[in-house]
Amino acid sequence: MDCESFREDMLSVLYGEADAASCARFEAHRASCGPCREELGALNDLRRTLAAWKAPERAAPVAAPARASLRGLAAAAGLLLALGGALGLSGTQFQYTRGGFSARIGRSGLQDVQPLLTALERRHRQEIAGLEARLQVSAVASSSAPPPAHDDAALLARVEALIRESEGRQAALRNASLRELGEQAETQRRYDLARISAGFSYLEGKTGQQVARTTELMGYVLQASQKR
Amino acid sequence: MAPSDEELVDAFQRGDLCAFDVLVRRWERKIHGAVYRMLGSEDETRDISQETFLRAYRALGTFKKEARFSSWLYQITLNLCRDRLRRRKLRNHVSLDALDEAAGASFPPAAGPSAFDLLERRDLSRSVAAAVEALPEEQREVIVLKEYQGLTFLEVAEALGLPPSTVKTRLYRGLRLLRQQLERQGIRGPAAVPEPLP
Secondary structure (H helix, E strand, O other), rough: OOOHHHHHHHHHHOOOOOOOHHHHHHHHHHHHHHHHHHHHHHHHHHHHHHHHOOOOOOOOOOOHHHHHHHHHHHHHHHHHHHHHHHHHHHEEEEEEOOOEEEEEOOOOOHHHHHHHHHHHHHHHHHEEEEEEEEHHHHHHHHOOOOHHHHHHHHHHHHHHHHHHHHHHHHHHHHHHHHHHHHHHHHHHHHHHHHHHHHHHHHHHHHHHHHHHHHHHHHHHHHHHHHHO | OOHHHHHEEEEEEEEOOOHHHHHHHHHHHHHHHHHHHHHOHHHHHHHHHHHHHHHHHHHHOOOOOOOOOOHHHHHHHHHHHHHHHHHHHHHHHOOOOHHHHHHHHHHOOOOOOOOHHHHHHHHHHHHHHHHHHOOOOHHHHHHHHHHOOOHHHHHHHHHHOHHHHHHHHHHHHHHHHHHHHHHHHHOOHHHHOEEEEE
């Protein structure tokens, strides 16, 4: 007999539903059939693997009056409108690129700082080049004759002044970036809060549907009790 | 001793509306589980579970008791799931959050198993869910009712309106497909299954 004719018995054995006759029939076949022994083992293993998928616990029903959910919806809509206006005024841009939305918060952004940085870098390079040229001149002069003391002091003072000036600019830039970052973080926080509120309002909407269904069910109950 | 489903149905049909409440409390978890495994989305599961009991309430007065109450309830459930799946196909709907919900929902936040174990279990849960979701609908129904709902072959046959031999054929094909799909993902045998959570 081929293995296929024992398949139903094998499934009954696998799920513990085999009666004495089908159990004996399959056991007799299994004793002499390696593939069926292997298959039963593999199906047992598979059942243990399938048990790894747990369904989530049923959520407890939330009883919320429909009016409250409408109030929540209205509040969330108001908040979204206000935030939308604020984001619009602040020049926030939303873009759809590469299959997803991206938001750019704030009007100025880092793009406006870029020209300033470029100009600063250009000035620094010019100053460094000037310093290098003067150092070369003084090196040439020092090889022939000792330079006058007041020239060294003046050069040192000039270098110190340049360093101080550069540090001041760096600090100003850092402060400006920090301020901008703070503003961006604040706007982002407000945007996130609005999204959370919108999420709550969606959930409340779902609850409203549930309430409507429960009300319908209650209607049936009332009708039935009135009939009785 | 708790009354049987059939006794509760009798009581309801005699006018005891509280009997329906007992039936709902007895079956809501099972129905919720079956719907979740058929649809894979928690939102839809809540809707369909509720709709199932609403329909049962409407029709229980005229229920003829030719089949078990549980089989009848599963029939309603599966019909609603099939409708939903059909509508989903029409809208070309894809549930993206379902697997994350499934994998995350059953894990307690308390300490115990290592983070590695949790990740491994979550991955395995996702793989199994994806494999079951990929089955043809008629095989998935049998797998859900037999494997996850624990119905007997006769009960599955009754719920689906099929002969038990057809149920066994679909089950066998479904199990084989699942095995192939899981093996393709490198999941073989019980070695890949971590110990159950405490």
